[in-house]
Amino acid sequence: MSRKEKVLIFFLLFAAFTIPAIYLTYFNPLVKEYFNGLAPTWFKALVEFIYPRMATERNRFPVSFFEEKALQVTVRISFVLSAFAVFFFLKSKFISFRKFTLQFFNGHTDEHQVSILRILFYSSLLYFSLEFYNDLLVVSSIKAFFKPVFLLKVTGLGFPSDSLGLILYVILLLSSIFCILNIYPVLSSGIAILTFIYFQAVFFSFEKIDHGYTTLNYAGLVMPFLLYQQKKNVNPKSLLLPDWPLQLIRLSLSLCYLLAGLEKLFISKGAWLSPVTFKSYIYLHQAPLGMHILNYPLLCSLLPLAAMIFQLGFISILWNEKLKWIFLPSGILFHIGTVMLFGISSIINPWIFTYIFFIRWSEIKPLKGLFKSVDHLFKRGIPQ
Amino acid sequence: MKIKLKNIIVSGFITALILPFILITDLFPFARFGMFAEPVSSADTLKMFEVEYYQNHQWQTLDAKRFNLASGSFMYLTGNYFYRNQSKEFLTKLSLSIPDTSIYAWRLKHIQIPGNNLHQSDTVLIETLKIR
Numbered sequence: 001m002s003r004k005e006k007v008l009i010f011f012l013l014f015a016a017f018t019i020p021a022i023y024l025t026y027f028n029p030l031v032k033e034y035f036n037g038l039a040p041t042w043f044k045a046l047v048e049f050i051y052p053r054m055a056t057e058r059n060r061f062p063v064s065f066f067e068e069k070a071l072q073v074t075v076r077i078s079f080v081l082s083a084f085a086v087f088f089f090l091k092s093k094f095i096s097f098r099k100f101t102l103q104f105f106n107g108h109t110d111e112h113q114v115s116i117l118r119i120l121f122y123s124s125l126l127y128f129s130l131e132f133y134n135d136l137l138v139v140s141s142i143k144a145f146f147k148p149v150f151l152l153k154v155t156g157l158g159f160p161s162d163s164l165g166l167i168l169y170v171i172l173l174l175s176s177i178f179c180i181l182n183i184y185p186v187l188s189s190g191i192a193i194l195t196f197i198y199f200q201a202v203f204f205s206f207e208k209i210d211h212g213y214t215t216l217n218y219a220g221l222v223m224p225f226l227l228y229q230q231k232k233n234v235n236p237k238s239l240l241l242p243d244w245p246l247q248l249i250r251l252s253l254s255l256c257y258l259l260a261g262l263e264k265l266f267i268s269k270g271a272w273l274s275p276v277t278f279k280s281y282i283y284l285h286q287a288p289l290g291m292h293i294l295n296y297p298l299l300c301s302l303l304p305l306a307a308m309i310f311q312l313g314f315i316s317i318l319w320n321e322k323l324k325w326i327f328l329p330s331g332i333l334f335h336i337g338t339v340m341l342f343g344i345s346s347i348i349n350p351w352i353f354t355y356i357f358f359i360r361w362s363e364i365k366p367l368k369g370l371f372k373s374v375d376h377l378f379k380r381g382i383p384q
Numbered sequence: 385m386k387i388k389l390k391n392i393i394v395s396g397f398i399t400a401l402i403l404p405f406i407l408i409t410d411l412f413p414f415a416r417f418g419m420f421a422e423p424v425s426s427a428d429t430l431k432m433f434e435v436e437y438y439q440n441h442q443w444q445t446l447d448a449k450r451f452n453l454a455s456g457s458f459m460y461l462t463g464n465y466f467y468r469n470q471s472k473e474f475l476t477k478l479s480l481s482i483p484d485t486s487i488y489a490w491r492l493k494h495i496q497i498p499g500n501n502l503h504q505s506d507t508v509l510i511e512t513l514k515i516r
Contacts, residue, residue, distance in 0.1 A: 050407060050409055051409055053409075053464075055468060056463075056464045056467045056468050057467075059467045059468055059469065060467045069408060072408060073406060073407060073408060076405065076406045076408070077406055080402060080405075080406060105390070105394060138451060139451060139453070141451060141481050141482070142451045142453075142477075142478075142481045143481075144477040144480055144481055145461060145477055145481075149410075149412045150410070150411050150412050151412050151413060197413050200412075200413070201412060201413070204412060206453070206457065206461055207460060207461050207464050208456075208457040208460045208461065209410045209412055209415070210457075211415050211417060214413070214415045217413045218401070218413075221397070221413070222397065225393065244390055244394065248393075248394055248397060251398070252397065252398075252401055255398075255401050255402070256401075256415075256417065259401070259402070259405045259416075259417055260417035262405065263405060263416065263417050263418055267418070284430060344456075
């Protein structure tokens, strides 16, 4: 282990242990002061900017609830810093792990793979946004309840007029089609994801954020960088492109599951794994299959455990690609299971759709030929 | 220079992904996956809200699908106004959103179901708004 690595690990662990102590000494009283209306103006403004639900929740729960949540934030900071310390320790001690981390963002992918992913991804974006304008018109009738989400507050954007909504909708559809046809793909992909996210931001500005499109958003935000790699590849003889944007998409999708699993463990302090919690969720949603499962205590014990193993374990497919043949089908079952047991979301799930980024499409020869012909349609195609 | 830009993008994106988890809040488009995370107990009281409007000499329940909202999202919105003690404001906004001249009044009801017993629900009338 080099001196630089030792200093970094020491610094991370030092921060991980001192931050909770600093919080408990200096910042914990601020939480009480906030509820008594005695907190400094900057602290009040900061809390209400980060936590817009505070205006509602402070009427529902006692101060102790928020003190516990504030402590959770510091514990999570310590947890993340410690996790980075462990990461750097493993990297310095184990050659195979060091090799893995060094290669992770420095590999290459096939140009055909990028083309196929581009066509599949923007076709899905087109499909999932088809109803957006209609949804906008319907939701505009309750514009009086509009409360802009974080992104709209930061950018200063508001609820669009019907005509602006229509223009943005046409832009969204056209930019997705341009991406599919490989016409100005980098620019089109940027416009497509920004308008896609804007529509969602408007829909979620009614005090409830839905996470259904989250993985599409993450992939869409990184896709322009992947398409830029394809565009700047001026060597017609080389079919290999730097794959770091693709790896970043895979990492972000895996982190979604990992963070969802950790969230359950942190918030419930392990109680989430109890069959009592699982049964209560089923009872709350009253889905027919869920209610039937209540008659099988063994399943009520095993299913939450299996869901947790899936969520925490999904990220392992980045280390061992073969594991995707276990985790991707499990993921499909996990999302279908959520629909069947709780009656929420739908079978056509964007989360399942983003599994396309884990498949090596370019190894499926008939597909390669089919997608190549789409690229050649507008003569911006991939080299022979 | 190019390598540095790549590192900045990667580090920035990973930070943005982790930040909602640390702060326990959504920073849209970056999400905190809190759905189904809070432990619930079967002994907990299930709280629901119902909005009704008076039309054709009878009270009718408002369907959230009318606004393209899932019933859960509408319940959430209703609950937020209730907990902020803004039930009257909620009904006023609702009456403005549905300017139907055949509607004479709006009301908000709070239904509490203890434990697992659907038959022992307790309904409380929170607010009534007469518009005509």
